[in-house]
Amino acid sequence: MGGRLKTFWSRQHRRDGFLLGLAVGTFGVTFGVLSVSAGVSGLQAVMMSLLMFTGASQFAAVGVVSTGGDPMSALGAALLLAARNGAYALSMSQVMPSGKGSRLVAAQLIIDESTAMAEAQGNLGESREAFWITGLSVFFFWNLGTLIGVLVGGVVGDPFTWGLDAAFPAGFLALLMPHLKDRNKRRAAGIGGVVALVTVPLLPAGFPVLLAALGAVVATRIERQE
């Protein structure tokens, strides 16, 4: 057993996926604490993490509710942020399992972390494994964190004090960078980044990340003309 466990952890993408889940878990605690203080019941906070399972949308919904916003604005703000998962899902069709039931489960695990980890791997087998390990690890720790936040409050302290909010963009950058060797992916990422940068001051949260998809449109067009 010890030997098998050692063999399992010998692969870098497995360790990385587990670690990302752990980091996300600290924000799960924050989500639980914040929800309860915003007047969302503990049960509802736990259900949100289980069923929505996409952090930015959950924080946005609770934020709107806590400031007395109406349900439609909460829904709109949350779904705008959730739409990028649809873009990930579109591009992950090869990584998805073939069975119908397992596809329904896998779909729920499509989030920033699992997509970035799958994207960063060199072959399909490792992409699939990285997707499942990261997705399940994030799912486990995000929900455990929410439960802890709801029941016992902020025991891990504020993740912002630990600077953990910088870990995600830095980690995504580390996962994306190896791809930038491919000229077209480099174009897609570069244009996407510029579009997001320009639109952040102009448009509501959610739109800049969605519009970054334009980078893929332009890169495809350039490729076709070449």
Add this chain to the structure above:
Amino acid sequence: MTWWLLAGLAAGCYCFKIGGVLTAGNLRLFGSGQSFLAYLTPAVLSGLIVVQTFDGGGRLTISALTAGVATGAVATSMKAPLPVVLLVASATTALTRLL
């Protein structure tokens, strides 16, 4: 929060995910269609990195977090493994916030 809102949020979030999976699964794509889907993730992730690094509530902001991401990027360019990148970025941000 009403349970109706929670149900709407849960259904909406899952619809994007499963909708993307089913759409991609039923498409017969060739050439540029396949390229587009392959370029979608790098483009959107890049947008996400920019937003998470510079968005200070609808304004472009240089903050302790930006400093952390920048040092994380330096660690990445020196081929540091992911745990090291996460640690360097977090530690830089935490220390900058203490200043």
